[in-house]
Amino acid sequence: MKQTRSFTRRSALLAGTAALALVGASSAQAQEALRFGMAMPLSGGQATYGQDQVKAAEWAVAEINQKGGVNGKKLEMIVLDTRADPQAGIQAANRLISVEKVPAFVSAWSAVVKAIAPVANDNKVVQLSVGANSADIAKLGDYTYTTFPLADVDITAVARYAATQMGKKKAAVIYINNETGTVAAQIYRDVFTKAGGQVVAYEAYDPKASDWTGPLLKVRAAQPDMIHIQGLVADTPQVIAQMRQLGLTQPVSSYSAVYNPKLIEQLGKAAEGVIATSLAPGVTDSPAVAAYVERWKKEVGREPNGLPYTQYLYDAPYIVAAVYKSMDDKKLPMTGENFRKEMLAMRSFDLPLTGKLTINDDHTVNKPVYLMEVKDGKWTQKAVVN
Amino acid sequence: MLTFDTIAQVLWTSLATSSYLVLFAVAFALVLKVNQIFNFAQAAVMTIAFYSAHAVVSMAGQPGVLGFLAALGSAMLAAAILEIFGFRSLRRRRASQMFVFIFTLIVSELVAYLAMLIFGTWPTTIFPSLFWPVSLVGNVAVSAWDVPALGAMLGSLALLFVFLRYSQPGRFMIAVADNPDLAELYGIEKNRIYLYAMLIAGLLIGVGMFLYGSRAQVQATTSIELMLFAIAATIIGGIGNVWGAALTAIVLGVVQNGSVLFIPSEWQGFLLYVFLFLAIVFFPNGVKLPERKRGLARKVASVDLGEGAAAAKPATAGEG
Numbered sequence: 001m002k003q004t005r006s007f008t009r010r011s012a013l014l015a016g017t018a019a020l021a022l023v024g025a026s027s028a029q030a031q032e033a034l035r036f037g038m039a040m041p042l043s044g045g046q047a048t049y050g051q052d053q054v055k056a057a058e059w060a061v062a063e064i065n066q067k068g069g070v071n072g073k074k075l076e077m078i079v080l081d082t083r084a085d086p087q088a089g090i091q092a093a094n095r096l097i098s099v100e101k102v103p104a105f106v107s108a109w110s111a112v113v114k115a116i117a118p119v120a121n122d123n124k125v126v127q128l129s130v131g132a133n134s135a136d137i138a139k140l141g142d143y144t145y146t147t148f149p150l151a152d153v154d155i156t157a158v159a160r161y162a163a164t165q166m167g168k169k170k171a172a173v174i175y176i177n178n179e180t181g182t183v184a185a186q187i188y189r190d191v192f193t194k195a196g197g198q199v200v201a202y203e204a205y206d207p208k209a210s211d212w213t214g215p216l217l218k219v220r221a222a223q224p225d226m227i228h229i230q231g232l233v234a235d236t237p238q239v240i241a242q243m244r245q246l247g248l249t250q251p252v253s254s255y256s257a258v259y260n261p262k263l264i265e266q267l268g269k270a271a272e273g274v275i276a277t278s279l280a281p282g283v284t285d286s287p288a289v290a291a292y293v294e295r296w297k298k299e300v301g302r303e304p305n306g307l308p309y310t311q312y313l314y315d316a317p318y319i320v321a322a323v324y325k326s327m328d329d330k331k332l333p334m335t336g337e338n339f340r341k342e343m344l345a346m347r348s349f350d351l352p353l354t355g356k357l358t359i360n361d362d363h364t365v366n367k368p369v370y371l372m373e374v375k376d377g378k379w380t381q382k383a384v385v386n
Numbered sequence: 387m388l389t390f391d392t393i394a395q396v397l398w399t400s401l402a403t404s405s406y407l408v409l410f411a412v413a414f415a416l417v418l419k420v421n422q423i424f425n426f427a428q429a430a431v432m433t434i435a436f437y438s439a440h441a442v443v444s445m446a447g448q449p450g451v452l453g454f455l456a457a458l459g460s461a462m463l464a465a466a467i468l469e470i471f472g473f474r475s476l477r478r479r480r481a482s483q484m485f486v487f488i489f490t491l492i493v494s495e496l497v498a499y500l501a502m503l504i505f506g507t508w509p510t511t512i513f514p515s516l517f518w519p520v521s522l523v524g525n526v527a528v529s530a531w532d533v534p535a536l537g538a539m540l541g542s543l544a545l546l547f548v549f550l551r552y553s554q555p556g557r558f559m560i561a562v563a564d565n566p567d568l569a570e571l572y573g574i575e576k577n578r579i580y581l582y583a584m585l586i587a588g589l590l591i592g593v594g595m596f597l598y599g600s601r602a603q604v605q606a607t608t609s610i611e612l613m614l615f616a617i618a619a620t621i622i623g624g625i626g627n628v629w630g631a632a633l634t635a636i637v638l639g640v641v642q643n644g645s646v647l648f649i650p651s652e653w654q655g656f657l658l659y660v661f662l663f664l665a666i667v668f669f670p671n672g673v674k675l676p677e678r679k680r681g682l683a684r685k686v687a688s689v690d691l692g693e694g695a696a697a698a699k700p701a702t703a704g705e706g
Contacts, residue, residue, distance in 0.1 A: 048506040177652045203646075206655030208611050210602050211639075213399040214646025214654070217392050234509035234603045237516055245520045245527050246395070266516040266603075305508065 033076035034069075034334065036320045037096035037105025039089055039116070046084035046109065052304040053108065053131065053313040054079055059295075060317040060352075070324045075317065078102065086115030093119045093127070103339040104323070106316045108309075110134035117144045125336035126343070130316045131309045135183065138363040143340060147319060147357060148312050149367045151180070154277035155187045155230075157369035157385035158253050162226050163195035165383065166251070172201035172224035174215055174239065176231045184230045184255065192228075200224050205239075207232075212239050216246050226251055233257045237266045244270040251275065256308065259372055259379065271374045275382060278370040280308035280354045285370070285381065288352050315351035322349055388647060391525040396644045402532035403601075404639035405539035408632045409594030410612060411619035412543065413587035415631035418620060420563040420583035424483070427468055427490035428616070430497035431588055432609035435461035435595035437501055439512045440604075450600075453512055457599075458592035465588030468493065469581050494610055501606035509603035512596065516603070535597045542593050543632060546586065555582050563626070618658055622665040 038057055041050035061077045069075055078100050080092035089112035096105045097119065107113050108131035117140035120127040129137050129146040137146050162168045171192050175185035181204070189199045201222035203215035216239070219227060227243070227250050229236055236258050243252070244267075252274045259276035267274075283290040289311065296304050304310040323343045324334070332338040349357045358366040373382040410432070417425045438460035443453035472493065476486050518531040550556040561569040562579040570576050598604070598612070616631075619638055623630030638661065646654055 046507065048508070177655070204650070204652035206652075208614070208655060210598070210612075211399060211403040211643055213396055214643050215651045217395060218646065218651070221392070234605060234608075238602055241517045244517065245529050247527065265514050266511065268515055268517050270517045305506070 033074040034321075034324045034328075035076045035078055035100060035102050036317075036324075037092075037100060037102040038077050038079045039082045039092040039096065039105055039107040039112070040079065041084035041109065042079070042081040044083035044085065049306050049309065050082075050084065050108075052306065053310050055300075056304065056310040056314040057106070057317055060314045064317060064321050070321050071328045073324075073328070075321055075324070077317065082107070082109070082112050084109045084112060086111050089113075089116050090119055097123045097125050103334050103336045104128060104320060106130050106313070106320075108132050108313075110137065113137055113144065114140060117141055120144055120336075123336065124340075126339045128316060128319070130312050134179075140363075143336065145340075145343070145359060145363055146365060147316060147359075148309075149279050149365055149369075151184055152187050153364075153367065154255050154279060154369045155184045156191050158255065158275065158277055158371065159188045159191035159228070160195050161371060161383060161385055162228070162253060163192050163197040166226070168197060168226035168251075170198050170200045170222075170224045171226040171228060172203070172219040172222055172250075173199055173228045173230065174201075174203045174205065174212075174219060175229070176207055176235065177204040178207050180232075181230045185228075188228050188230065197226075205231075205235075207235075209235070210238075212242050213246070216243055216248065219243075220246060220248055224250060226253065228252075229254045229258075231257075233260070237263055240274065241267055241270055259308075261379070264374055264377055264379070268377075271377075274374045276372050276379075278308055278372055279367060280311040281370065282372070282379070282381070286353070286355075292353055311353040314353050315357075318351055319343075319349050319357070322346065392647065393644075394524070394526045396647065397640060398526050398528065398532070400640040400643040401636065402529075402535055403643075404636045405535040406594040406597040407612075407615055407619070407639055408539050408635040409542060409590045409597070410616040411623070411631040411635040412546065412628055413590040413594070414613075414616040415620045415623065415626070415628045416546075416590075417583055417587050419626040419628055420559050421469075421473065421580045422483070422563075422566075423473060423490070424487050425490050425587075426487065426613060427472070427493035427497075428587070428591060429494035429609040429613045431461050431464045431468070431591050432595050432612065433494075433497050433501050433606060434464040435588075435592045436512070436599045436604050436609070437505055439596055439599060440505070440510055443512050444510065444514065450513065454592075454596050457596040458589060461592035461595065462585050462588035465584040465591070466581060469584040473580065473584075474577060494613075498606045498610060505606065507605060509605045509608075511603050512599040516601070518601070531597075531601050535601075538593055538597060542590055546590070546628075549586070555579070559583055615658070618662045618665075622661060622669070 038054060040054050041047050042054065057077060061075050064075050078096060080095060082089040082092050089107065093105065093116040096102050102125065104126040106128045107116055108129065110132040113127065113129040113132045114136060116127055120143040121141040124143060127144045129144060129148065131148050132146065133148060133151045135150050135152055137144065137150055162171060173185050173188055175181040189202060192199055201219045201224060203218055205212055205215050227248065229239055229252060231239055236254055240252055254274065254276050256277050256279055258274065259278045263274065264271045281289055283293050292314065293303055296302065323339055323346065326342045326346060327334060327338055343359065347359055351357055360366065369385045371382040371385060372379045414425065414428055417423055435457040439453040439457040442448045442456040443450055472489060473486065476489060518529040520527045520529050550560060558569065558574045558579050559582060561574060562576055566576050619635040620631045623634035638658065642654055642657055645657055
């Protein structure tokens with residue numbers, strides 16, 4: 001009997017201690033932050049872009065937390081430097097997975113995303129690629145997804161638009177002879193031909209070229225009624241300038257790399273009629289984007305480097321927060337496997353700066369392409385291709 | 387395709403764009419000839435010249451003339467610093483040529499990295515506009531940049547020729563290039579001559595980079611890429627042969643551009659490496675001109691070291 005009483009007293013004591021421990025634990029859990037990773041270049045040659053992109057993501061995290069976080073839990077972003085270098089990217093991913101134990105992390109730059117993918121797959125942690133646009137990103141395994149449209153999306157849109165909406169029959173393609181240029185030029189040629197047009201000149205140029213007379217004279221001889229340039233931000237304005245100097249007055253199309261105010265400044269009247277693509281709405285399309293750019297000017301004193309990319313980075317924490325909320329609602333453990341499962345179950349996200357995002361089964365995303373044209377010395381929206 | 391107009395256009399534009407390439411090649415060849423240094427750090431001097439002009443014109447809104455002076459001044463200053471604090475100190479320590487070459491590589495990368503940190507990675511120009519108005523001469527488009535660029539290049543080369551041929555420091559420079567120890571025995575101060583060579587190279591680089599940056603966009607690593615052309619022209623033109631490097635730079639530019647009319651354009655860049663490969667394997671001392679013409683070249687570039695140096699071996703433009 002004594003033994004029983006003693007047992008009962010001890011049991012009560014244990015139960016009380018356990019209850020207290022449980023209360024303590026649940027209170028700590030309420031305070032526990034939901035963490036995700038961000039592996040971006042904060043030093044090295046790409047740091048000017050990486051730092052601005054991280055800043056955009058930090059603003060988004062602060063706003064999410066200001067509005068109450070994720071079901072009352074604080075969202076926390078752990079930022080590591082990749083220097084846009086694959087090896088440094090792998091080190092950052094390993095730390096995020098093994099030390100910080102995050103179920104998901106954001107990364108960018110095609111070479112880094114590709115290098116990290118096996119690490120993400122092996123550890124079943126989701127890598128969200130935000131900004132890398134190599135077509136290979138869609139083929140990196142079950143745990144790498146992109147929230148950014150891959151290379152073929154805008155080139156397909158601009159080629160099809162030229163053939164079907166602008167009624168162009170003969171196009172010339174001039175492209176930089178590297179992986180980005182050759183793949184995109186092929187996409188343009190295939191889509192334009194399939195849409196009923198004919199590619200009458202298809203000319204590459206050396207990435208180190210500083211003069212394009214030869215290829216441009218070949219283009220001139222072919223007498224196209226549309227010219228597509230697939231170059232880099234450093235050489236495309238010069239190609240257009242030289243093209244105009246050689247008397248080529250045809251409409252020119254290119255892609256998102258040339259969509260910046262500098263092109264108009266550099267080319268003046270020669271920029272008139274140039275068509276570029278944008279994968280995110282601009283300040284004239286969205287009040288939220290206008291306010292965002294204003295905030296940059298006010299707080300940083302300038303527009304962000306690579307504005308559309310920073311818009312996608314700003315939206316990334318909103319995707320993570322939405323998936324975490326769904327996992328939290330269902331009381332699922334915060335693992336990479338559950339994150340992936342919930343993200344694919346949700347599939348569509350309404351995002352503040354880039355609009356609706358739909359993640360497809362083939363690891364690509366659907367986003368509208370904004371065709372912008374230089375008119376009267378300003379970039380104006382020509383069409384939105386869905 | 388191969389009409390007279392097309393060929394004339396390719397020739398003219400290639401000639402105009404070779405203006406800065408010639409200056410880079412001559413600057414490189416001069417330092418190699420006089421200072422005996424494979425100066426890859428020329429890329430650093432080029433970067434400094436460009437960003438100085440960019441800072442003055444594009445950022446501070448000053449006139450182009452000031453930008454030009456900034457390019458010249460900064461390039462000469464950078465070249466002098468490189469010589470006084472870099473090469474001179476390495477010479478004092480009897481550093482091997484390989485070590486000096488590695489030093490120049492490090493300097494070029496260091497300056498490129500610094501430029502990236504200061505000016506960012508976005509390509510920039512000296513003037514806000516890249517577009518130069520065009521006039522038609524026959525059916526050949528001649529831009530407002532072409533003629534001044536060619537004039538600047540020819541003027542710089544003419545001044546260099548006069549300096550080397552007629553000025554005392556110029557003649558001393560060739561003497562040092564030919565035999566530094568012998569020149570020193572005749573009272574020529576080697577270190578001062580090395581500094582002169584670097585300063586002249588800086589001047590040529592300043593002019594060249596101003597021309598390049600007023601026509602094309604530049605990033606911190608652009609100069610390193612441009613260096614390959616200067617090195618190729620120097621090797622093919624004959625190491626140490628300053629005028630050979632200049633001529634080769636023009637020929638290479640024309641051949642590279644004109645080749646597009648005969649071969650697929652993606653092979654254009656490959657051509658430079660083919661020439662470089664052939665030159666190193668089959669013409670390690672450069673492509674020599676026929677003997678009769680070389681005699682003429684020797685006559686033009688022979689050195690008069692004055693009374694005291696009459697016994698010194700005369701240097702030739704063709705010797706390295």
